[in-house]
Amino acid sequence: MKLSAFISFSRPGATTSVFLLLIGWMEVVVGHPLHEPLSPPLQNEEMYEIVDKVAKHAQRLQDDPSTRLLPSVNTTGQDPMKICCLHAKILDFYLDNILPYHNGEHVDQLKINLGRISHDLQSHTCHVTHNHNQQHFVKYKKNFFTMSEEHRVIKAAGEIEILFSNLQDYCVKLRDDTAQ
Numbered sequence: 001m002k003l004s005a006f007i008s009f010s011r012p013g014a015t016t017s018v019f020l021l022l023i024g025w026m027e028v029v030v031g032h033p034l035h036e037p038l039s040p041p042l043q044n045e046e047m048y049e050i051v052d053k054v055a056k057h058a059q060r061l062q063d064d065p066s067t068r069l070l071p072s073v074n075t076t077g078q079d080p081m082k083i084c085c086l087h088a089k090i091l092d093f094y095l096d097n098i099l100p101y102h103n104g105e106h107v108d109q110l111k112i113n114l115g116r117i118s119h120d121l122q123s124h125t126c127h128v129t130h131n132h133n134q135q136h137f138v139k140y141k142k143n144f145f146t147m148s149e150e151h152r153v154i155k156a157a158g159e160i161e162i163l164f165s166n167l168q169d170y171c172v173k174l175r176d177d178t179a180q
Helices: 004-033 047-062 080-097 107-122 134-147 148-158 160-170
Strands: 035-037 172-174
Touching: 035 080, 035 160, 047 107, 047 148, 047 172, 080 107, 080 134, 134 148, 148 160, 160 172
Parallel strands: none
Antiparallel strands: 035 172
């Protein structure tokens, strides 16, 4: 049998088989994400919108948007969990030193959700006492306390979107491909 005859004969069945295979494959992919967040609020769209609103509001109040408080971290070759824990430590700093002094719409809901993220991350080995990337945290605190009290809270609130994005990127549990 010629190849063209075989293809035309088996095409309807092959098309159906490929379609069913894709449906099954898509079901596995949807059911098992490659990167599962360590805290449910990190994948919550409503939470992201709240973070965005708080950040944008604070950014409108800033007088110097060129200054950045959050440290730039070289992530090449580093363990994502260590980077996650650095940002978890900064998150705890936000919860204790920034958000209690920042007033605005959605801040109460933000505090609740960020508190949940902090709690979840602490249960995933990101205890506040960890010293991973300590120099970045020290630099962040130094930059924060160098600014005037009024400006530092507004500046930090304006960067909460960056912090949340970093938490989303690095505070994930990588799926074990052998566990299927």
